[in-house]
Amino acid sequence: xxxxxxxxxxxxxxxxxxxxxxxxxxxxxxxxxxxxxxxxxxxxxxxxxxxxxxxxxxxxxxxxxxxxxxxxxxxxxxxxxxxxxxxxxxxxxxxxxxxxxxxxxxxxxxxxxxxxxxxxxxxxxxxxxxxxxxxxxxxxxxxxxxxxxxxxxxxxxxxxxxxxxxxxxxxxxxxxxxxxxxxxxxxxxxxxxxxxxxxxxxxxxxxxxxxxxxxxxxxxxxxxxxxxxxxxxxxxxxxxxxxxxxxxxxxxxxxxxxxxxxxxxxxxxxxxxxxxxxxxxxxxxxxxxxxxxxxxxxxxxxxxxxxxxxxxxxxxxxxxxxxxxxxxxxxxxxxxxxxxxxxxxxxxxxxxxxxxxxxxxxxxxxxxxxxxxxxxxxxxxxxxxxxxxxxxxxxxxxxxxxxxxxxxxxxxxxxxxxxxxxxxxxxxxxxxxxxxxxxxxxxxxxxxxxxxxxxxxxxxxxxxxxxxxxxxxxxxxxxxxxxxxxxxxxxxxxxxxxxxxx
Amino acid sequence: xxxxxxxxxxxxxxxxxxxxxxxxxxxxxxxxxxxxxxxxxxxxxxxxxxxxxxxxxxxxxxxxxxxxxxxxxxxxxxxxxxxxxxxxxxxxxxxxxxxxxxxxxxxxxxxxxxxxxxxxxxxxxxxxxxxxxxxxxxxxxxxxxxxxxxxxxxxxxxxxxxxxxxxxxxxxxxxxxxxxxxxxxxxxxxxxxxxxxxxxxxxxxxxxxxxxxxxxxxxxxxxxxxxxxxxxxxxxxxxxxxxxxxxxxxxxxxxxxxxxxxxxxxxxxxxxxxxxxxxxxxxxxxxxxxxxxxxxxxxxxxxxxxxxxxxxxxxxxxxxxxxxxxxxxxxxxxxxxxxxxxxxxxxxxxxxxxxxxxxxxxxxxxxxxxxxxxxxxxxxxxxxxxxxxxxxxxxxxxxxxxxxxxxxxxxxxxxxxxxxxxxxxxxxxxxxxxxxxxxxxxxxxxxxxxxxxxxxxxxxxxxxxxxxxxxxxxxxxxxxxxxxxxxxxxxx
Ligand SMILES: [Zn+2]
Numbered sequence: 001x002x003x004x005x006x007x008x009x010x011x012x013x014x015x016x017x018x019x020x021x022x023x024x025x026x027x028x029x030x031x032x033x034x035x036x037x038x039x040x041x042x043x044x045x046x047x048x049x050x051x052x053x054x055x056x057x058x059x060x061x062x063x064x065x066x067x068x069x070x071x072x073x074x075x076x077x078x079x080x081x082x083x084x085x086x087x088x089x090x091x092x093x094x095x096x097x098x099x100x101x102x103x104x105x106x107x108x109x110x111x112x113x114x115x116x117x118x119x120x121x122x123x124x125x126x127x128x129x130x131x132x133x134x135x136x137x138x139x140x141x142x143x144x145x146x147x148x149x150x151x152x153x154x155x156x157x158x159x160x161x162x163x164x165x166x167x168x169x170x171x172x173x174x175x176x177x178x179x180x181x182x183x184x185x186x187x188x189x190x191x192x193x194x195x196x197x198x199x200x201x202x203x204x205x206x207x208x209x210x211x212x213x214x215x216x217x218x219x220x221x222x223x224x225x226x227x228x229x230x231x232x233x234x235x236x237x238x239x240x241x242x243x244x245x246x247x248x249x250x251x252x253x254x255x256x257x258x259x260x261x262x263x264x265x266x267x268x269x270x271x272x273x274x275x276x277x278x279x280x281x282x283x284x285x286x287x288x289x290x291x292x293x294x295x296x297x298x299x300x301x302x303x304x305x306x307x308x309x310x311x312x313x314x315x316x317x318x319x320x321x322x323x324x325x326x327x328x329x330x331x332x333x334x335x336x337x338x339x340x341x342x343x344x345x346x347x348x349x350x351x352x353x354x355x356x357x358x359x360x361x362x363x364x365x366x367x368x369x370x371x372x373x374x375x376x377x378x379x380x381x382x383x384x385x386x387x388x389x390x391x392x393x394x395x396x397x398x399x400x401x402x403x404x405x406x407x408x409x410x411x412x413x414x415x416x417x418x419x420x421x422x423x424x425x426x427x428x429x430x431x432x433x434x435x436x437x438x439x440x441x442x443x444x445x446x447x448x449x450x451x452x453x454x455x456x457x458x459x460x461x462x463x464x465x466x467x468x469x470x471x472x473x474x475x476x477x478x479x480x481x482x483x484x485x486x487x488x489x490x491x492x493x494x495x496x497x498x499x500x501x502x
Numbered sequence: 503x504x505x506x507x508x509x510x511x512x513x514x515x516x517x518x519x520x521x522x523x524x525x526x527x528x529x530x531x532x533x534x535x536x537x538x539x540x541x542x543x544x545x546x547x548x549x550x551x552x553x554x555x556x557x558x559x560x561x562x563x564x565x566x567x568x569x570x571x572x573x574x575x576x577x578x579x580x581x582x583x584x585x586x587x588x589x590x591x592x593x594x595x596x597x598x599x600x601x602x603x604x605x606x607x608x609x610x611x612x613x614x615x616x617x618x619x620x621x622x623x624x625x626x627x628x629x630x631x632x633x634x635x636x637x638x639x640x641x642x643x644x645x646x647x648x649x650x651x652x653x654x655x656x657x658x659x660x661x662x663x664x665x666x667x668x669x670x671x672x673x674x675x676x677x678x679x680x681x682x683x684x685x686x687x688x689x690x691x692x693x694x695x696x697x698x699x700x701x702x703x704x705x706x707x708x709x710x711x712x713x714x715x716x717x718x719x720x721x722x723x724x725x726x727x728x729x730x731x732x733x734x735x736x737x738x739x740x741x742x743x744x745x746x747x748x749x750x751x752x753x754x755x756x757x758x759x760x761x762x763x764x765x766x767x768x769x770x771x772x773x774x775x776x777x778x779x780x781x782x783x784x785x786x787x788x789x790x791x792x793x794x795x796x797x798x799x800x801x802x803x804x805x806x807x808x809x810x811x812x813x814x815x816x817x818x819x820x821x822x823x824x825x826x827x828x829x830x831x832x833x834x835x836x837x838x839x840x841x842x843x844x845x846x847x848x849x850x851x852x853x854x855x856x857x858x859x860x861x862x863x864x865x866x867x868x869x870x871x872x873x874x875x876x877x878x879x880x881x882x883x884x885x886x887x888x889x890x891x892x893x894x895x896x897x898x899x900x901x902x903x904x905x906x907x908x909x910x911x912x913x914x915x916x917x918x919x920x921x922x923x924x925x926x927x928x929x930x931x932x933x934x935x936x937x938x939x940x941x942x943x944x945x946x947x948x949x950x951x952x953x954x955x956x957x958x959x960x961x962x963x964x965x966x967x968x969x970x971x972x973x974x975x976x977x978x979x980x981x982x983x984x985x986x987x988x989x990x991x992x993x994x
Contacts, residue, residue, distance in 0.1 A: 089558045102557065109551050111558060208558040214793035243560050244795050322793055325592050328601020329555045333659070345596050345657065372592070372788035381790055 007032035008171030009489065012080055012228030013255075015174055019062075019079050020071040026062035026079025029174075030055050030123045033081035037125065037172045040492055045147050046167040047126040048086045049094050055081060058123040065121060077235055078121030083173035085164045086127035087134060087210035088114050088219075097210040098130040098160075100143040101356025102336040111208025112243065113177060113219050113236040120235040125173050128163030132358045133327065134184055134212040136160050137430035140421050141360045148417070149192060150490035151456055155414040158188030158430070161222070165192040168222045169490055175232050176222040181212050182315055183409070183434025185220045186446035190409035190459025193448040193485065195229050195476065196222045198434075200466045201441035202247040204233070205240030211326040213319035214245075216438045225486045226447060226477040230254035233469060252470050258477045263297030265475060268402035270305040273433050278411040281452035286408045289449035289460040289479065293406065296478050303398040303405060307390045311436035312428060314391065317371050317384035318439075324368030327361060363424065392440045399465050404475050408433050409446045409459035433461060443469045447476040448485040514717040514755060516748045517725055518683055519634075519675035522690060523668050524700040525641060525708040526570050531665035532640040533561030533604065540662035541706070553665035555599030560794050563588075567638060567667035568611065568798060570699040572808050574669060575612030575636040577693050577815055582805045586611050588638075588792040593785045596657070597642040599664050607789040610637035611800070617673070618817050619689035622681035626831070628817075631686055632674030641666040669700070675714065675725070680744035684737055687711060692816050696841045704736055711740050716761070717751045726751075726761060731775055733767040743768035747775050819844055827857040836865050846879045846886055853890030856897055863889055867907060871914055883914045892920040900924065904977050938971070938979055942987045945970045956992055964988065 001014060007029050010018070018024045034052050041047065062079035084090065087097040089107035091114075096102045110118065117124070131141035139147045139162025147162045149155040150170040157166045161178025165188035168176045178185045180198035189196025197220045204219040211217060221232035237251045269290060274283055294300050332338030332352030339351035357365070371380035398405060410430055420427040437444040442463055449460035460479070464472040480486055531538045534552035552559045572582055589607035615633035643664040649655045671690065677683050691702040691709060702709040711734055716726035731747055734740045746768075751761055765784070766775040814822070816838050823834040823844075837847045847864045851857035868889070872882060892910055895901045901909060901924055909920045916923075945967050946953055955963035964985075971984050 087558070089556075095557065097557065105557065107551075107556065107558075109556070109559075206558075207560050210557045242562060244562055245560075245793075321790060325590050325602050325788070325790070328592065328594060329557070329599065331594070331596075331601065333596055334554060334599075335556065346594075349594065349596070369788065372790055374786045374788070377788075377790070 006171075008036045008174075010174060011225040011486075012077075012174050012223055012231050013225070015080055016076060016231070019066060020074075022066065022071060026059040026066065026123065027056065029079055030059035030081050030125070033125050033171070033173055036170070040150070040170050040172060043148060043153055043492065044150055044166050044170050044172075045145050046083065046128055046163040046170065046172055048096055048098070048129050048142075048144050048163070050126040051093055051124055054093065055123040055125045058118075058121075062121050062123060075120040075235075076231055077117065077175075080122050080175060081125045081173045082117060082122045082232075083125055083128045083164055083167035083176035084114065085130050085161050085176070085178045087130060087179060088127075088177060089208040089210070090114055090124070090127065093124075093127065095127065095210070096144070097134070098132040098142045098144065099330075099356065099358070099361070100337060101330045101332075101352065102210075103143075105336045107208070109208060112205035112240045114208065116236050117177075122175075122235075126167075128161070128167050128176060128178075130163055130178075131160035131184075131360070133210065133323070133361050134160040134179055134181055134217075135323070135360045135364055137183065137187055137427050138415070138417075138420065139163065139188070140417065141358060143358050146417060149414045150492055151193065152414065152454075155416050155456070156191070158191035158410070158414065160184040160188075161196075162188050164222050165189055165194055165196065168192075168194045168224055170492060171489070174223070175228050177219060177232070177236070178222055179209060179212070179217055179219050180434075180438065181216045181218075181319060182438050183431035185222065186434050186444055186459065186461060187410050187430060189222055189446040190448070190461075191414040191457060193451075193457030193459075193488065193490070194222050194224055195226050195445065195447050195480075195486075196220065197229050197233060197445045197469065197472065198437065198443060199233060199237065199469055200247075200443045200464075201438075202245050203237050203249075203443070203467065203469065205236075205238075205243040205246050207240055207242035211322075213322040214326060215322060216315070216319055218438070224489075226445075226473060226480050227255060227258055229445070230258055230473045230477075247467065249467050254470050254473045257470050258473050260474050261297065262293065262475050262478045265293075265298040265404065265471070266301055266402040267293050267298045267475070268301050268303035268398050268405040270303050270308070270398070270405060270407060272305050272308050273407035275411055275432055277429070278408065279413060279452065282408055282411060282413065282458050285450040285452070285458040286406075286460055290406050292482055293475070293479060296482055298475070301402050303402055305391075305394045305398060305405075305436070307387065307394045308436040310387050311391055311439050312432055314384045314387045314439055315431075315435045316367065316428065317380050318388065320364040320368030321371045321381050321384075322368065323361070324365045324372065327357070327365055330356065332356070360424075388439050391436055395436075395440045395442060395463075403465070403468075403471055405463040407461045407463065409461040410434075413452050413454070413456035413458060437461075437463050442466055443472055445469075445472040445476050447480060449479075449483075450485060451488075513719065514748075514752045515720040516678050516744075517675045517716050517718060517728075518677040518679075518744060519714045520673045520677065520683060520686060521712045521714070522671045522673070522687070523710040524671065524694055524702055526567050526667040526669055527698065527700055528564055528566045528570065528667055530564055530566075532564050532567055532638070532667040533665055536665065538666045540666065543662050545658070545660035545662060548662040549664070553599065554661055555601070555664075561604060561792075563795060563798070564667060567669075569808055570667075570697075571611050571636055571638045571669050572800065572805070573697055573811060574671070574694065574699055575615060576805070576809050576812055577697055578612075578615035578617055578633045578636060578671070580612035580615030580633060580636055582612050582800055583609065584800055584802070585609060585797055586800065587797040588795045589789045590792050591639075592788040595642070596659060597645050597664075599643060599661065603639055603642070604792055604795070605639035605670075605789075606637035610635045611798070612636045617686060617689055617693070619682075619685045622679070622685045629682065629685075631676035631682075634672040634674050636669060636671050639668050639670060640664075641668045675716075680741045680748065683713065683744050684741045687737055687740060689816070692839070696813055696815055698841075713740065713744060713747075715744060715747050715751065717748065717755060726755075727763045729761065729763070729775075730765045731768055732765060732778070733769075735770065739768060739770050742770075742773060743775060746773060750775065813841065823861075827851065827861060829858070829861050833861050833865050836869065837861060840878065843879045849886035850889045850893065853887060854893035854897070856893050859893045859897065860889065863893060863910070867910055871911070883917050888913050888920060895920055895924060899980055899982075902977060902979070902981055904972070904981075938975070938983055938987055939991075941971050941974050941979065942984070942991050945974065945988075946991060953992065964992075
């Protein structure tokens, strides 16, 4: 292939090919990403921390490895610039989870996924911005700053993994890693026109990933082009002795089967996911994408997922309940922010939390504490777990008949910054189509499927059977291959930071 | 004044249930790889991101701790459900690293067992109290409250104990006196030590007891409002605290008052319980299933495998010692105090071929010698082979029973085998009839009065003459032979 003038336009498989051919060096590739960061960060602000020195040192090591023997025998991500959501613990590099309460926290340990990416030869360009503790759908809840959508900097990038999505969309990294608890990978991927995958619960280790809702959180990849996500998932997936909830199910070679086509694939379409209030352009583009799947040989079948309507309510019991417990450890006694001027330890812990947490974590701690409290547990938490079982059963029944389920990712395109910040319920509705997938523990991929009348991206969601990410990659790749959506990159504003920046 | 006396005198019956927390003797902590043997370690040296509750870390179950819990539950006759899980108990305190403790709420590893213990009111009988459940959780860090020279008070936190496996044994409210509570705790401690799952040392905090106490009219079933008593750091303080609390509640009720449902702390140096917090101030722990750990399945085959590891327990061993060795209840009780003492005794019995003599030696002399060193049987300077040889030396007449204790003491002091001590010190008893006949004749000649007394039917005179002969032989005369020779000389 031809070496492009701008290395940041390379997809992961393209970059791998050029690196193995030694047509480009890891240092050149990483430097290109760092130059891009320097160019677009004032407008986008994808990162809380940029780790240029670390990235260049890793790139030098990658070049040494590529030059030491057969370059093709190096790990697949050798020299590929990657952005990490700032809730992955990185030894020696500040990890904030987007919260002021963890400002200055430098973990002495790597998350398992970070350790695996180090071994896979990746270069880490920075820690991406996010909604505080992954609570949000716009990245406006970050305790640090806003992140702007590269397609329209007046709009949000989605969230909570907003910075991970924009980093890839804007060419600041070739791949990135996020987490998805209720849509936090798929929704920003859709709003920024990149691919994002939420794997099956238990597919990827959560060790060292700052927890939001433990039974829902899952780590997953972002990429331009579907194949990069397959490469990245293959590098991080698999059983981890440090995470008792990871599965021992083997990790297939997602890339090897990605081009196998979708002739005869049965694709279910649930009417329930084309919700009221959905933007007409979104519905039109998603239905068009489903027609494209049919043209590629898939068989389209209506399916019913009636209990998914209760997904949002279920989620907003379970996730805050778990979060209220997970966030208890942040009290200033061991790390992060501490109200050191307060002499009494109990008051110091309270004050630390009052200062360190933003409005959304506080709201969810209160919701969760209430849902778990004595006398309310049966009515809320237990009931939510029962509904969760029913939502799962719906999917089980549907998957007896179909191989994948297709739906919108988000009912709307990227909304203007500030539009929903004072209306938590409107914000929560951003995830109405993605949340049931987390509740059921299934894999879901968001793949770009066009642009609305204003030129804003729309995503198609494909949901799979548990541990069947391979089929999602295959279907998403077939669809992508038949379109040119990944070739369209955002017209970046390289001007000075817009006004109103926080 | 005993608690029973108090309650009976005032017409109240106490209802006591005990909750015991026992640290498990596993190599590593409950949910991380850190060592759980923190005694003597410098503060905060046995820690890692997991037991410090750092961001993003996850627990990994310690299978050995789960097995020890199930083993204990089986020893207490509990049922082991096939499906069990961990839960989070949420509360905030500076010694709790995650802001929640991983514990077990509604589906513990075991339920519905019982514990047998000697009835303090009638030592010849045993009583049985129900065990509600045995479950597993993790210990907290420790806080040390200090005051510096300027009077500034502050606290130091040590996380070495954070995450140490902690087994909770919840007893049914089946006890009615403070002494029964003491007997129950001793029996429970003995079982844990037999199983080798815990040091069960109360003073070191490896065995902690909280008590729920209420009073009711004898013959009634309804439970009164219960008070939870905490901060009891020894067996003695448990008994004292319960005696006080029973008397206090009886006094309140007799005066027409109402018992406040609350938690009270035992203040050892003042000998009283004081209110710590009322029910209204009690924590709402907001239990919910621990999402970071999958449920624990213990299929029947697994229960059988663990059950096969059960050693013979104190009660069974006592009974066997009585029937197999023909020992009295007291001796059997003493010999089964600890599993190691019982094993030691049985080895002596086997090697010597004389279990009853072995039992007598252990119960009288060995226990006394151990008392002097204050240690376990392993700390005694000799092994079972030493005592067995001593028993044989007595049995085959090489030494007399009078000489033997001296030999034992020397063996304990030096570690030398009894036979070599006897030989080196010339302590072997004289069983040569010719040699002893001369001593017998000499004694008869020297004590005409005693001889006359004996012949006049005063049997004690014989003892006097035996004594004289033993003195002359410096205790080495074979007492049986001396007796025989003396009788035949006097009666012949
Ligand atoms: Zn540890």
